[in-house]
Amino acid sequence: xxxxxxxxxxxxxxxxxxxxxxxxxxxxxxxxxxxxxxxxxxxxxxxxxxxxxxxxxxxxxxxxxxxxxxxxxxxxxxxxxxxxxxxxxxxxxxxxxxxxxxxxxxxxxxxxxxxxxxxxxxxxxxxxxxxxxxxxxxxxxxxxxxxxxxxxxxxxxxxxxxxxxxxxxxxxxxxxxxxxxxxxxxxxxxxxxxxxxxxxxxxxxxxxxxxxxxxxxxxxxxxxxxxxxxxxxxxxxxxxxxxxxxxxxxxxxxxxxxxxxxxxxxxxxxxxxxxxxxxxxxxxxxxxxxxxxxxxxxxxxxxxxxxxxxxxxxxxxxxxxxxxxxxxxxxxxxxxxxxxxxxxxxxxxxx
Ligand code: 5GP
Ligand code: MN
Numbered sequence: 119x120x121x122x123x124x125x126x127x128x129x130x131x132x133x134x135x136x137x138x139x140x141x142x143x144x145x146x147x148x149x150x151x152x153x154x155x156x157x158x159x160x161x162x163x164x165x166x167x168x169x170x171x172x173x174x175x176x177x178x179x180x181x182x183x184x185x186x187x188x189x190x191x192x193x194x195x196x197x198x199x200x201x202x203x204x205x206x207x208x209x210x211x212x213x214x215x216x217x218x219x220x221x222x223x224x225x226x227x228x229x230x231x232x233x234x235x236x237x238x239x240x241x242x243x244x245x246x247x248x249x250x251x252x253x254x255x256x257x258x259x260x261x262x263x264x265x266x267x268x269x270x271x272x273x274x275x276x277x278x279x280x281x282x283x284x285x286x287x288x289x290x291x292x293x294x295x296x297x298x299x300x301x302x303x304x305x306x307x308x309x310x311x312x313x314x315x316x317x318x319x320x321x322x323x324x325x326x327x328x329x330x331x332x333x334x335x336x337x338x339x340x341x342x343x344x345x346x347x348x349x350x351x352x353x354x355x356x357x358x359x360x361x362x363x364x365x366x367x368x369x370x371x372x373x374x375x376x377x378x379x380x381x382x383x384x385x386x387x388x389x390x391x392x393x394x395x396x397x398x399x400x401x402x403x404x405x406x407x408x409x410x411x412x413x414x415x416x417x418x419x420x421x422x423x424x425x426x427x428x429x430x431x432x433x434x435x436x437x438x439x440x441x442x443x444x445x446x447x448x449x450x451x452x453x454x455x456x457x458x459x460x461x462x463x464x465x466x467x468x469x
Contacts, residue, residue: 119251124269125278127249130233131270132282134206136166140227142213143172143220146388147305147340149212150175152237152260154184155298156209159267159291164284170198172220176385178343182301183294191223199226207248208232212259214240214252237262241429241439254441257313260302261322267291268325296329301336308392309337312443341389351380352390359394367464368394369404371453377410391419401426402464406449406456416449416456427469435463 131137139157141149153169160167169184173192179185191198202208208227210216214236216224227234233248239259243252256262271289279285300323307314327333344352359370372387380386391405402422409415418436420428421444428445432438436459438447449456 151302258306
């Protein structure tokens, strides 16, 4: 991201009246953290900005500053469609293809005349944009957003926003922005246990701390929020997951009946797929979750350690993709059939 390229972005933002920030469906801490951080920053520049997300975010992100302002596409579709339509800029955060925003929202984004600006750390960026920063080597989109914000602030120091009277000339980065960024970085790295070996991650954290964030509290707000039902669901899965003969792979299924039994709410299975990886010698863990509404739709999550390529396995067997150690996909069949696909994938996959 060169200085000139940041200046291009500054000009785009300056020229826009209405700015909408979007992220992928099933938004996670990074999607929401990066969106809220950027929204707060842009609004401090004096611009109209809204955050539109495809569907609900998990409860454990509710405390993040700015969530009250979020507009859910699947809840307020007409309003969201109108806002996307009349917007001058649509930020595409934490996704590489428009399809990742879901069927209806991706249509609204694609048909909007707005200029698209993409900031994302997934592989294979494929959105027709006016400005793109794609950096798969980054731990999170939130960190990327922070770099962008810092660069735009530098533009201010250099006097490049000078002619724009509405721009707040003070430093616009504050504790709330830093909190959202830290939350996104923390959630996308499993609290800095993976995807976080770049020393720059910790330089960024040092700067975020200087804005007064409470990192211990952020950790507890996100990770120590189990309901009794959720804890019991985890106990149930830990009892029943299946381990391959060689002890290197594990998988489990989560049926609709089980979801009901444990009063499943969105987010209850978040992180569960990582648990089998705590077993010595385990390389791969897969979860198969039945959709709560649609029949013959199974959500697949894959997690791995070391050089086991989850994304390749997901592309080959589960209609999905993702990162080396964390990928997702979907199967259009019953849970029993999905289980067979998983057994087959584990037996056949060569890497
Ligand atoms: P999760 O298991 O949390 O749904 O997904 C794990 C990771 O894989 C996330 O970083 C997510 O962005 C990515 N991912 C999930 N589904 C897909 C997919 O269908 N295609 C691609 N390219 N990435 C996915
Ligand atoms: Mn991310």
